[in-house]
Amino acid sequence: MxxxxxxxxxxxxxxxxxxxxxxxxxxxxxxxxxxxxxxxxxxxxxxxxxxxxxxxxxxxxxxxxxxxxxxxxxxxxxxxxxxxxxxxxxxxxxxxxxxxxxxxxxxxxxxxxxxxxxxxxxxxxxxxxxxxxxxxxxxxxxxxxxxxxxxxxxxxxxxxxxxxxxxxxxxxxxxxxxxxxxxxxxxxxxxxxxxxxxxxxxxxxxxxxxxxxxxPGLDSRKMSKSYNNAIDIYETEKSLEKKIKSAYTDPNRKSATDPGHPLPCAENPPGCSVYALHKLYADDAFYAKRGDECRAGKLGCGDCKKDLLSEMSKPFDEFRKRRESFTxxxxxxxxxxxxxxxxxxxxxxxxxxxxxxxxx
Ligand code: SF4
The missing domain is CATH 3.40.50.620 (HUPs)
Incomplete structure (x- = not known):
């Protein structure tokens, strides 16, 4: 039937x-x-x-x-x-x-x-x-x-x-x-x-x-409430910034000029959480360019996190406004x-x- x-x-x-x-x-x-x-x-x-x-x-x-x-x-x-x-x-x-x-x-x-x-x-x-x-x-x-x-x-x-x-x-x-x-x-x-x-x-x-x-969660494990590593889809600007600042990157990088490992590999098995989030919020060209820049040691993780925050700001802002419009x-x-x-x-x-x- x-x-x-x-x-x-x-x-x-x-x-x-x-x-x-x-x-x-x-x-x-x-x-x-x-x-x-x-x-x-x-x-x-x-x-x-x-x-x-x-x-x-x-x-x-x-x-x-x-x-x-x-x-x-x-x-x-x-x-x-x-x-x-x-x-x-x-x-x-x-x-x-x-x-x-x-x-x-x-x-x-x-x-x-x-x-x-x-x-x-x-x-x-x-x-x-x-x-x-x-x-x-x-x-x-x-x-x-x-x-x-x-x-x-x-x-x-x-x-x-x-x-x-x-x-x-x-x-x-x-x-x-x-x-x-x-x-x-x-x-x-x-x-x-x-x-x-x-x-x-x-x-x-x-x-x-x-x-x-x-x-990935903020600590690179799977995102989960029980791991306390989650970014909610409703976050204030401040809490989002605080969370992104604490996100796991490549622990081998001691300075901005050290070559990084954005993707999972032997040097950084879980891969960089910030980079994985770029994949979701940036366009493909930026994502590829950022990977190259990271590998070449062309920028610090702090700046990379700032870029991520500005990518996330519009969708988070829209979400926040819509959510707050419902009683x-x-x-x-x-x-x-x-x-x-x-x-x-x-x-x-x-x-x-x-x-x-x-x-x-
Ligand atoms: S530069 Fe960006 S992608 Fe590379 S390790 Fe730092 S935060 Fe991750």
Missing amino acids: KRAEVVFSGMRPTGRLHLGNYWGALKNWVSLQAQYPCFFAVVDWHMLTTGYDDTSKLRENSREMVLDWLAAGLDPAKSVIFKQSDVPEHAELALMLGMVTPLSWLENNPTWKEQLQELSKTKREMAAEGASKVATVVAAKGTDAATQELRTFGFLGYPVLQAADILLYGGTKVPVGQDQLPHVELSRDIARKFNHVFGETFAEPQALLTPAPKV PAQVDQVLAEGGERARAVARKTMDEVRRAMRLR
């Missing part, structure tokens, strides 16, 4: 977004809205799968993230922008899909295993600081308790919820990076299994692979209206699902 292409994607509400989120996903979302019907969700229930013990910032973080979405150019007139928890059909469909999903598919999900290890480590660190309820349990019961506390039904089953998110809206295209391919494959397998058991109901989602440029009440309204539109589609899908399963 030929179906219309629909894009679905979601982000966990982690608060303000950083440049890694922007260049890796959000920028692409903005261009997709001109090509396809799009559903973009704040997947707040997914946040609970790993962070159920601290929900105090969920609402505020959702709002902050949607502000960033709107400032970046997501347009509620073109896309349906909504919060997962405003559409209870996500939970109902996840329950139904859970019935046909073999446990082994979830237990063998490589991302779940990796995340379990990674998050256990984080919770152990939080335990040392007494930072959350799970952390308190961990502190009381010992280090393995972190893993046990995270081995929940909800966390193991998050790919089923993810499949429900996509299938509820007839999502056929799911914009993802290479590392998230297994998730889309799992959603496709679940859709296929459901169709096999109950008859053709869902379109099979496909990954829409988006090439994401490298966005929290407007964000709430966008989410409320998006929730209504999403729910109308979700209800229709659930009618079809119940009919296919002979529940109605």
Whole structure:
């Protein structure tokens, strides 16, 4: 059955977004809205799968993230922008899909295993600081308790919820990076299994692979809030300047005339973070010229950082103005209206699902 292409994607509400989120996903979302019907969700229930013990910032973080979405150019007139928890059909469909999903598919999900290890480590660190309820349990019961506390039904089953998110809206295209391919494959397998058991109901989602440029953090590692090395897409002039000044360059350069290594190489394995940011904000000719100048020891890193700041100033300024033009009440309204539109589609899908399963 030929179906219309629909894009679905979601982000966990982690608060303000950083440049890694922007260049890796959000920028692409903005261009997709001109090509396809799009559903973009704040997947707040997914946040609970790993962070159920601290929900105090969920609402505020959702709002902050949607502000960033709107400032970046997501347009509620073109896309349906909504919060997962405003559409209870996500939970109902996840329950139904859970019935046909073999446990082994979830237990063998490589991302779940990796995340379990990674998050256990984080919770152990939080335990040392007494930072959350799970952390308190961990502190009381010992280090393995972190893993046990995270081995929940909800966390193991998050790919089923993810499949429900996509299938509820007839999502056929799911914009993802290479590392998230297994998730889309799992959603496709679940859709296929459901169709096999109950008859053709869902379109099979496909990954829409988006090439994401490298966005290093200020310390040259991957940009991430947890590494405390991020440049947010909303920064004041002052904070942006402070951050760029602290960015990792080539540690071998002691003076402006020392030849530099802007790209990753044996002398500077991570490569210069400032140079990687030039790639995103300068034109190709300047980027190539700056590389040559650096290698020839023709300028100091301080001047190079000043150039980067002036490249970033216009887009940051525009973003800042747009973001500040939205009030929290407007964000709430966008989410409320998006929730209504999403729910109308979700209800229709659930009618079809119940009919296919002979529940109605
Ligand atoms: S001159 Fe620029 S590109 Fe070269 S190491 Fe310094 S900051 Fe990086």
